[in-house]
Amino acid sequence: MNRYESISSQFYGNRLLFGDPASPRVVAAELAASGEAEIFRRVDGAIVRERQPLRLFILIADRDLMRGFPGAHTIIELAGDFHFRWMATFDDAAMLDAARRHLRDRSGRAGGAPDAPWFAPSDPIEQHLMLTGTTFFIGMRFDELRRMQLDIETFISPGFEFPSAAREGDRIIAIALSDSDGFERVLSGVAMDERAMLAELVRIIAARDPDVIEGHNLFRFDLEYLEQRARRHQVKLALGRDGSALRARASRLQIAERSIAFRRYDIYGRSIIDTWILAQHYDIASRELEGFGLKQLAIHFGLARPDRVYLDAARVSEHFAERPDDLLAYALDDVREAGALAAVLSPSYFMQAQIFPYSYQNAVLRGNATKIDALLMRAYLAARHSVPAPAAPSEVAGGYTAMLQCGVARNVLHCDVTSLYPSLMIAEQHAPAADRLGVFLRMLEDLRSFRVQAKAAARELEGAARRNFEALQQTFKILINSFYGYLGFALGHFNDFAQANAVTQSGRELIQRAVGELTARGAQVIEVDTDGIYFVAPFALADEAAAQRLLDAVAATMPAGIRLEIDGRYPAMFSYKMKNYVLLDDRGEMTIRGSGLKSRGLERFQRGFMRDLFRLLLEDRRGAIAELYESYRARLERHQLGIGELMKTETLQDSPDLYRDKLGGKRRNVSAAYELALKAARPYQSGDQISYYVTGYGKNVKASDAAKMAAEYDPQKPDENVPYYQAKLADLYEKFRPFAEREGLFAPELSIVAAGADATAQFEMFDLAPDKSGK
Numbered sequence: 218m219n220r221y222e223s224i225s226s227q228f229y230g231n232r233l234l235f236g237d238p239a240s241p242r243v244v245a246a247e248l249a250a251s252g253e254a255e256i257f258r259r260v261d262g263a264i265v266r267e268r269q270p271l272r273l274f275i276l277i278a279d280r281d282l283m284r285g286f287p288g289a290h291t292i293i294e295l296a297g298d299f300h301f302r303w304m305a306t307f308d309d310a311a312m313l314d315a316a317r318r319h320l321r322d323r324s325g326r327a328g329g330a331p332d333a334p335w336f337a338p339s340d341p342i343e344q345h346l347m348l349t350g351t352t353f354f355i356g357m358r359f360d361e362l363r364r365m366q367l368d369i370e371t372f373i374s375p376g377f378e379f380p381s382a383a384r385e386g387d388r389i390i391a392i393a394l395s396d397s398d399g400f401e402r403v404l405s406g407v408a409m410d411e412r413a414m415l416a417e418l419v420r421i422i423a424a425r426d427p428d429v430i431e432g433h434n435l436f437r438f439d440l441e442y443l444e445q446r447a448r449r450h451q452v453k454l455a456l457g458r459d460g461s462a463l464r465a466r467a468s469r470l471q472i473a474e475r476s477i478a479f480r481r482y483d484i485y486g487r488s489i490i491d492t493w494i495l496a497q498h499y500d501i502a503s504r505e506l507e508g509f510g511l512k513q514l515a516i517h518f519g520l521a522r523p524d525r526v527y528l529d530a531a532r533v534s535e536h537f538a539e540r541p542d543d544l545l546a547y548a549l550d551d552v553r554e555a556g557a558l559a560a561v562l563s564p565s566y567f568m569q570a571q572i573f574p575y576s577y578q579n580a581v582l583r584g585n586a587t588k589i590d591a592l593l594m595r596a597y598l599a600a601r602h603s604v605p606a607p608a609a610p611s612e613v614a615g616g617y618t619a620m621l622q623c624g625v626a627r628n629v630l631h632c633d634v635t636s637l638y639p640s641l642m643i644a645e646q647h648a649p650a651a652d653r654l655g656v657f658l659r660m661l662e663d664l665r666s667f668r669v670q671a672k673a674a675a676r677e678l679e680g681a682a683r684r685n686f687e688a689l690q691q692t693f694k695i696l697i698n699s700f701y702g703y704l705g706f707a708l709g710h711f712n713d714f715a716q717a718n719a720v721t722q723s724g725r726e727l728i729q730r731a732v733g734e735l736t737a738r739g740a741q742v743i744e745v746d747t748d749g750i751y752f753v754a755p756f757a758l759a760d761e762a763a764a765q766r767l768l769d770a771v772a773a774t775m776p777a778g779i780r781l782e783i784d785g786r787y788p789a790m791f792s793y794k795m796k797n798y799v800l801l802d803d804r805g806e807m808t809i810r811g812s813g814l815k816s817r818g819l820e821r822f823q824r825g826f827m828r829d830l831f832r833l834l835l836e837d838r839r840g841a842i843a844e845l846y847e848s849y850r851a852r853l854e855r856h857q858l859g860i861g862e863l864m865k866t867e868t869l870q871d872s873p874d875l876y877r878d879k880l881g882g883k884r885r886n887v888s889a890a891y892e893l894a895l896k897a898a899r900p901y902q903s904g905d906q907i908s909y910y911v912t913g914y915g916k917n918v919k920a921s922d923a924a925k926m927a928a929e930y931d932p933q934k935p936d937e938n939v940p941y942y943q944a945k946l947a948d949l950y951e952k953f954r955p956f957a958e959r960e961g962l963f964a965p966e967l968s969i970v971a972a973g974a975d976a977t978a979q980f981e982m983f984d985l986a987p988d989k990s991g992k
């Protein structure tokens with residue numbers, strides 16, 4: 218057994234976390250018939266199919282609820298005295314649906330209601346995976362998946378700005394395909410009519426037989442467009458491994474504060490991975506993306522090829538008519554970049570599919586707390602133990618955060634408390650009171666141990682094995698940090714709000730103690746949050762021995778199991794306000810953190826001005842800041858900044874109709890983006906982005922009255938509102954001028970804000986929040 222196999226066997230043998238090793242290499246699981254699941258495995262490069270009897274269940278609080286139900290079922294009494302003490306099992310999906318209807322009528326409650334006396338996961342296949350212990354991809358590496366990428370380009374009829382599959386004159390003009398085995402093909406609208414292109418797409422997918430279809434914005438554009446055009450031509454999009462058509466339903470995805478409505482698609486025997494959604498997940502964690510377009514993301518992640526073909530998306534129809542070869546090359550580069558982006562962002566979800574009772578596709582679309590709940594429920598049902606009902610939500614206090622100094626600091630270190638909350642949960646044994654089997658902390662401890670091993674293995678191994686362990690350790694990190702959040706998850710069956718508060722209380726005390734110890738040893742603390750502590754070191758950055766002595770002295774005052782590390786050394790730091798700062802490393806590279814300093818709510822020219830200003834501050838060239846301001850102001854006056862610098866791009870959080878209702882009910886303010894969406898010929902939905910700029914003359918115009926779609930801008934006849942944009946630049950300059958005129962650190966007006974308090978109250982004189990009036 219080689220090193221890779223030895224470490225992997227330790228992970229995959231852990232039945233609390235991973236799926237059943239006796240059921241390996243699963244790439245798909247589907248409801249084949251009312252009483253059967255069809256399992257697809259990739260073995261030696263080929264697909265092996267098998268049928269299994271379905272295993273389905275409903276948890277019930279009282280067995281009498283099933284009285285009078287005529288369908289075949291078995292009732293099992295579960296151990297313990299939790300709310301759901303009984304489990305009704307079924308071997309037929311139609312019978313499960315009938316039982317759901319029976320229980321809803323009998324109890325007067327839907328299964329997802331907080332006070333419902335019954336509960337069942339909505340997806341029969343997820344139920345089957347949970348009861349059988351089966352998960353996807355056990356024993357597989359990511360590079361063993363057969364992955365296909367898909368992208369389409371569309372013709373827009375003259376006189377219209379946006380494509381519409383319902384429009385007679387619009388159509389598909391290119392379908393680009395590639396896969397992980399090196400296959401590439403572009404179906405051309407020059408050589409084929411649309412009906413023939415759709416039929417050939419179906420043939421290629423069947424012939425290449427991918428496990429996964431990847432693409433950028435598949436759910437919200439490509440698949441919906443393909444579906445509508447196929448319906449027009451009466452072509453069956455038989456993309457399923459059983460020859461079935463593409464299936465669709467309305468869905469909604471919540472990613473932190475972002476609510477995304479989309480049309481969800483499913484293909485029998487295959488997963489769909491949308492890199493646009495993967496990017497949303499990535500940005501919630503990193504907050505570093507400036508946009509979610511494929512080209513932007515490819516550049517951000519260093520995936521764009523030097524010879525990549527770029528075209529103006531608004532002129533695709535012209536390119537099709539005049540330079541079709543360029544269009545086909547452009548489409549091919551799109552699928553290449555989609556595949557490369559998926560290879561960067563999806564391996565963590567590939568690993569999660571080995572752990573959770575979800576399909577690969579659903580591992581992307583489910584929230585982290587929901588996944589932890591599924592792990593716990595799987596463990597309890599395997600032990601035939603009763604399951605508690607979720608506890609009623611209550612308030613959870615936030616962690617300790619403090620901004621003690623603002624301005625420019627030199628000689629800065631960052632001290633991190635490694636996985637603070639999970640470490641405290643293990644050290645102080647903070648677990649849900651309802652976890653009578655003790656699986657919660659066992660899982661957390663195993664994940665922490667496995668992450669250490671996976672990180673070590675990634676350093677030792679090469680090639681695909683190394684990439685596999687890098688993805689695994691990143692997955693473990695995500696899950697480890699999700700266990701604390703689960704305690705305060707309103708829908709979690711094992712949630713515990715008292716324990717969540719106990720953990721944050723311990724965290725606050727520990728961080729405050731660390732701040733005191735650092736200060737007592739000569740450090741000047743700048744900022745503190747749950748990610749760690751930034752401080753000015755009382756010694757040279759290069760003195761690693763001194764840094765270690767300081768760290769050891771502080772660690773000696775911490776509880777057992779708490780690990781501290783120096784994970785950043787910075788010659789300079791600009792501290793602006795809480796969780797908004799800029800770091801300059803020893804290579805001269807800047808890292809900007811915080812929505813106030815890089816908000817996508819600011820126009821690009823403002824972000825550019827800020828980046829230039831920050832570099833001058835950090836490099837101690839404050840005297841050049843006034844000149845920088847005058848330079849930007851003059852470029853605005855001479856129309857030298859392109860529309861890409863002036864336009865603002867906003868994501869619609871609500872549908873335009875909901876916006877109109879809220880506006881009528883005085884529940885929100887007027888928005889320029891929504892007003893443009895309401896006037897547009899294209900039907901916009903929540904999650905769509907709109908780019909616009911402001912016209913007219915004068916700095917006091919309302920953006921909602923003077924906004925114009927960025928696509929309408931004519932550089933030959935520039936009509937941007939120069940005074941409006943110059944005023945925005947001036948406001949920005951004034952907000953940062955105090956830092957340009959004063960060297961070093963100084964105390965902010967309001968230094969400490971507890972998480973959960975209104976952070977907008979902090980440091981109001983430098984607030985960068987957008988004007989809520991619509992200006």
